[in-house]
Amino acid sequence: MSPTKPFILFFNPVRHAKSFYESLQDVAHTEVVTSKTRDEFFNDLGGKYKDISVIYRTSASGAVAGKFDEEFIQRLPASCKHICHNGAGYDQIDPSACAKRGITLTYAPDPVTEATADLAIWLLLGALRQLNPSLSSLRAGNFKKGIDFGHDPQGKVLGILGMGRIGRAIKKRSEPFGLITRYHNRRPLSEEEAAGAEYVSFEKLLAESDIISVNVPLNANTTHLIGAKEISKMKDGVVIVNTARGAIIDEAAMADGLESGKIGAVGIDVYEHEPEINEKLLKQDRALLVPHLGTHTTETLAKMETWAMENARRAVLGIELLSPVPEHANTKSQ
Numbered sequence: 023m024s025p026t027k028p029f030i031l032f033f034n035p036v037r038h039a040k041s042f043y044e045s046l047q048d049v050a051h052t053e054v055v056t057s058k059t060r061d062e063f064f065n066d067l068g069g070k071y072k073d074i075s076v077i078y079r080t081s082a083s084g085a086v087a088g089k090f091d092e093e094f095i096q097r098l099p100a101s102c103k104h105i106c107h108n109g110a111g112y113d114q115i116d117p118s119a120c121a122k123r124g125i126t127l128t129y130a131p132d133p134v135t136e137a138t139a140d141l142a143i144w145l146l147l148g149a150l151r152q153l154n155p156s157l158s159s160l161r162a163g164n165f166k167k168g169i170d171f172g173h174d175p176q177g178k179v180l181g182i183l184g185m186g187r188i189g190r191a192i193k194k195r196s197e198p199f200g201l202i203t204r205y206h207n208r209r210p211l212s213e214e215e216a217a218g219a220e221y222v223s224f225e226k227l228l229a230e231s232d233i234i235s236v237n238v239p240l241n242a243n244t245t246h247l248i249g250a251k252e253i254s255k256m257k258d259g260v261v262i263v264n265t266a267r268g269a270i271i272d273e274a275a276m277a278d279g280l281e282s283g284k285i286g287a288v289g290i291d292v293y294e295h296e297p298e299i300n301e302k303l304l305k306q307d308r309a310l311l312v313p314h315l316g317t318h319t320t321e322t323l324a325k326m327e328t329w330a331m332e333n334a335r336r337a338v339l340g341i342e343l344l345s346p347v348p349e350h351a352n353t354k355s356q
């Protein structure tokens with residue numbers, strides 16, 4: 023390795039934005055991690071990774087290293103000053119442990135918006151139309167025998183829980199389908215950002231929505247934000263869509279709600295203990311389930327990789343970062 027170039031350690035190989043990765047070699051030495059377990063990585067930090075300046079990671083990095091929690095962050099060498107996460111949700115990383123160690127955490131919020139909102143609309147319409155049972159019925163040779171009726175979106179109330187970038191993109195996409203959008207956030211948005219969506223309390227959103235789309239980030243305040251009690255307050259036959267993080271909903275309570283008929287259908291991309299899925303939920307025909315595919319397109323993954331690597335490039339050059347996480351927003355450069 024060149025001693026003069028800062029070392030960016032990639033926790034996952036770049037699969038799409040390969041030319042950007044190549045161009046990074048002008049400013050940094052890059053390597054893809056070879057450690058297979060958390061302990062092996064900690065061991066390697068005393069040797070081949072002792073000089074790392076920046077870590078690039080994705081949501082798949084947990085498979086090698088586990089969570090980037092306080093223990094993990096404290097073990098990093100003093101030379102490590104930035105962690106550049108490729109993704110919008112950074113619940114696997116502890117921002118306050120990073121701050122204590124003088125590490126700035128960046129994320130990649132903008133590039134995930136459109137693809138995640140597209141999938142949310144697909145799940146919403148698919149759940150509303152009860153597409154899941156029809157897929158298996160057709161393949162079992164029963165065509166549409168015994169298939170329940172779906173519902174039309176026109177005139178239904180869509181309650182968006184968390185009207186950030188993705189929530190707003192879902193609202194925009196929902197309009198041509200005639201859905202009436204309401205939202206709940208910690209604070210109401212400006213009129214321009216709300217763009218006609220009515221702000222309602224959490225309780226009102228639960229009680230009056232025909233469809234609830236979950237779009238808040240996962241943190242200590244939002245873990246199990248929706249559990250058995252909240253489900254009991256929802257309309258009978260409510261449809262729930264989750265493209266945010268699984269643990270925001272108590273998965274077992276959601277499966278119970280489907281079983282009792284309280285919940286009409288769900289469209290789910292994210293799970294509480296990925297890749298494990300609650301057995302009862304798996305067995306529910308009215309659960310339209312996909313395996314965390316929100317951003318799983320060639321174009322979006324390339325944009326995300328480029329965004330995260332641009333943060334890493336700026337980090338090694340000591341120039342203003344593209345997107346520090348909100349907790350580190352005042353940290354503009356190295």
Ligand SMILES: O=CC(=O)O
Pocket residue numbers: 081108109110111112134316317
């Ligand atoms: O789940 C996807 C992301 O957080 O970007």
